[in-house]
Amino acid sequence: MINVIVAFPRIEDGKGIRGLLMKYGFDVVGVYTSGARTLARAYELESCIIVSGYQLADMIYEELWESMPPHAKMVLLTGKDVWADCAEKKILYLPMPFQGRDLIDTLQTLAEQLAERRRKRKSQPKKRSREEEAVIARAKEILQERNCMTEEEAHRYLQKCSMENGCDMVETAKMVLHIYDG
Numbered sequence: 001m002i003n004v005i006v007a008f009p010r011i012e013d014g015k016g017i018r019g020l021l022m023k024y025g026f027d028v029v030g031v032y033t034s035g036a037r038t039l040a041r042a043y044e045l046e047s048c049i050i051v052s053g054y055q056l057a058d059m060i061y062e063e064l065w066e067s068m069p070p071h072a073k074m075v076l077l078t079g080k081d082v083w084a085d086c087a088e089k090k091i092l093y094l095p096m097p098f099q100g101r102d103l104i105d106t107l108q109t110l111a112e113q114l115a116e117r118r119r120k121r122k123s124q125p126k127k128r129s130r131e132e133e134a135v136i137a138r139a140k141e142i143l144q145e146r147n148c149m150t151e152e153e154a155h156r157y158l159q160k161c162s163m164e165n166g167c168d169m170v171e172t173a174k175m176v177l178h179i180y181d182g
Contacts, residue, residue: 139173
């Protein structure tokens with residue numbers, strides 16, 4: 001499940017929302033009254049959803065929204081007077097008073113979107129620098145020379161060792177270089 005941060009000016013309100021979310025299986029990683037603490041926590045996480053009130057101790061929702069990391073989403077719980085502004089800025093909001101089920105459904109939808117974005121990001125091959133490519137190429141050359149392997153066999157060997165040792169191919173190639181080149 002996705003990480004959720006609750007940010008409300010009154011800690012009691014935040015704790016109430018945390019209780020509701022936890023009841024439905026959400027992982028609430030913090031309840032804060034300030035935007036600065038909320039943002040600090042959001043930047044520590046791989047992805048998260050921030051459930052926020054209109055005004056925090058040190059900033060309003062708009063400042064929080066503009067400062068969020070790109071891997072975060074926000075749901076604003078607010079009154080009618082802010083709805084037009086939220087719609088214009090494409091900020092996701094729920095009108096106060098809200099039904100608990102509406103909040104849960106909204107968060108589940110956002111969690112699915114974030115999980116899909118994370119899957120797409122992880123499925124893309126990692127870009128390697130020229131130096132990293134050179135290290136891998138040199139390790140394959142050594143394996144080919146010393147172990148009479150084809151380039152493809154050397155590549156597969158590095159991949160297999162990487163997976164078995166739980167490290168990336170660059171680290172495995174560096175180990176090969178260290179072993180053979182001393």
